Amino acid sequence: MSIQFAQILTDPKTGENVKDEGGAWVSLGKACVDALDAPLKTDADEGLKPKLRRGRLIDEIEAADKDVAPLALDTGDIELLKTRIGAYYMRASFVRKICFMLDPASKE
DSSP: OEEOTTOBOBOTTTOOBOBOTTSOBOBHHHHHHHHHHSOOGGGTTOOHHHHHHHHHHHHHHHHHHHHTOOEEOOHHHHHHHHHHHHHHOOOHHHHHHHHHHHOTTOOO
16 A cells, blocks of 8 residues: 655644644654654563664655655554554544554554
């Protein structure tokens, strides 16, 4: 499945574009990269391979976002993204919106 990571995120409640602390619009790619790169409690005992996998995804997503090019990811990578998004972001409505952007067939 191909995903357009350059899509600008909108707030599920207001419909307005989401901005970062600096006032720049936040793309789906930036949200995913932030979640992949953030140090979470679950990463404390994480080995090298999972970090390398997340690093590869960060590189691929950043390139696709910059080039405004769709990126095809396998289901395992999409599941990893959804898990990280759920652990990193607190607002359930925001997490749900991003998960549906990554995978329209997302289930509760």
